[in-house]
Amino acid sequence: MSRLLAPAVLGAALLLGGCATPSQPAPITPGTQAPLLPSALFPGGAEAFTAWRCTPDQALVTAASEGELRLWSAHGAWRLQPAVVASGARYEQDEVSFWNKGSEAIVETSRGRLECRAYMQRQALTRQQRPGVMFLGRGNEPGWMASLAHDRPEVTLSLDYGTREQTLPYRVTTLDNAAGRVILASGRGDTPFELRIEAGACLDDMSGEPFPARVTLSVDGEQYRGCGQGIAP
Template sequence: MNDASLRLIATGGLLVALGACTPDPDTGSDAPSASAASALPAGAERWQCGPWAARSNHRAASGDLLLALPGGEYVLDRTVSASGARYAGADGIVFWSKGDEAVLTPPGTDATVDCRPTDTSSPWLDVPDDLALRAAGNEPGWMLEIERGEAPTARLVTQYGDATVQFASVTPTDDGYIASSGTHSLRVTTERTDCRDGMSGVGFPLRVRVVVDGQRMDGCGRRYD
């Protein structure tokens, strides 16, 4: 077992699980690491734009830019600029880069934030292929991962990493998921609506409510299936 404990850190204002594996209190097995990530696509660059993690990929064949943000991926068209490469798209998104500097106007905002290159992967952008849903919230910090498949599993981390429960079998419902594991019960409700983290303002496409053992926690999330 990895002797490093799971740590929760703020990324984009939400608490997300990074670091090493944590033993599952119900089975004693190692839970999957939330930092498991796919390789960076060819030609892509990682950026940290204030609280926003971003990944840009200039596509020479089409002349546009594929921009990945915590809330989803966007195709931006190149626009006229005095210098550098400026791309714009729906929801007011603008990404303007020149060398190792860039400026981002996130979706649904009028403000711009400065971007700097980073080698750090994002738990919202660099995800394992079998991940169906990731959600997180604050006060107290929690993170939920649900895998896809015929018999999906779920992993819930609460209390800023002090408690972890692995659910071996998750049942999809019309508006989310239900699961149980030993003495623990889980009810997840998702609503497809704009959800912004109260600490950072980073936007996500899902509002997520988690009720575990009768305790309600609210946050934001994103589907990957």
């Protein structure tokens, strides 16, 4: 069997648990079109992601746009709507509420309360910056990237700081919109890999930059972990 490529996080589940019950969809037949990825992997209309450090110890990621706040914890994702408040900004969805003023925020659910402080912001990746890419995952030591094409079921895998790179077809084995989870497998028997994408707060382990998805790439007997973001047109 040939090798795939020739040379060329977060916090405790104290407060925010998963927002949906995972399901096990049947494998999806490969096609000629790229799949529609769960919206929880995207920033929506937001231009930036914000990382928050909270007490009790937990990390959150948010993306705010007009009329909506997207919130990610280590175990799920929420889309909160604006609510009336005397000062600052408040968003709610069912039992989850997020209030912030400046760099401070309070998150409340039926499980308890988090007091948070913003410490980093990252501009969301755009299609202009990454033409033809609908999702980008990346990690460090060694540096790697996985870029999903927006118009066909193909992924470009770049490993070892770009010294090994190949574009390959993939098939979807799991697509769970409610849980924000996607699992992709190689479309070629001689070049196996698995790419797992799950919605949830993710901080780059070198820069600390915030992302809305955790990504795990398994290839050639190795496992690479990192963060990722869906990129809308």
